[in-house]
Amino acid sequence: MLCAALWILTPHFLTVSNLVNVVEQTSINAIVAVGMTFVILSGGIDLSVGSIVALAGVVLGTSLQSGQRDGIALSLALAAGLAVPAWANGALVSWGGLPPFIVTLGTMSIARGAALLFTEGRPVSGFDASFRMLATGRVGFMPAPVIAMALVYAASHFVLTRTTFGRYVYAIGGNEEATRLSGVAVRFHKTMIYGVSGLMSAIAAVLLTARLNSAQPIAGINYELDAIAATVIGGTSLMGGEGTLGGTLVGALIMGVLRNGLNLLGVSSFLQQIVIGGVIVVAVLLDTVLKRKHHA
DSSP: OHHHHHHHHOTTSSSHHHHHHHHHHHHHHHHHHHHHHHHHHTTOOOSOHHHHHHHHHHHHHHHHHTTOOHHHHHHHHHHHHHHHIIIIIIHHHHTSOOOHHHHHHHHHHHHHHHHHHHHTTOOEEOOOHHHHHHHHOEETTEEHHHHHHHHHHHHHHHHHHHSHHHHHHHHHHHOHHHHHHTTOOHHHHHHHHHHHHHHHHHHHHHHHHHHHTEEOTTTTTTHHHHHHHHHHHTTOOTTSSOOOHHHHHHHHHHHHHHHHHHHHTTOOHHHHHHHHHHHHHHHHHHHHHHHHHHHO
């Protein structure tokens, strides 16, 4: 419906080049939203994803500048994204018993401060063309970030729907105490869930760094809000235990299409924030009403 409305309002919207551009622009936020979906499905929340994008990007950028091979630099960035949330967020939430909102709010500030301290607030730039191919490369007419997004969603969907870990994610969000009494190592699996979120942020950081040809310590600001919005618009319950990655992808694309359409229509960036905020509220309200009717 949104695409049809924008097609009527502007002839420039429904073109192959523009639609590919929308998906490419959405890919990074959509990948971050995968990790957020895992966390919210388990009944948690992760406000640190944007800062982890910045931290992983800085680790990647400095590794490349120091002369490390692309493979080693990528491994270090992914390790930073996986380890920091798993050790800090997952451990404190699982073993410390602290609320996820408070823990991830703290690590959001810590990771951002670490990225700024590590680079003294300056961007790290100037990378080889071979690394930049991760963002500028194409397979046919499809950009590399879109292919990366498709692979991430395919693998994550398999994990959620076809593995024991995926079933535990839903079970923990549905009823954590019952899951624990069933013999599931809830603390371990919750730690791994936050690790998945950090890993997705690190993958997004790799694509963003390649796209900008620089690692910015201020990158990823408000990414957590976009990821939460995409997840919730896609139908994942903030109470946990209910949702799909397919819905999250649709939610991310809705936001991407809306931003693109408003830009084509020449709408002020200030007004865009109001419109997008309104769409998020309406979408979640409609989803809530439909779910109530379904359960009734």
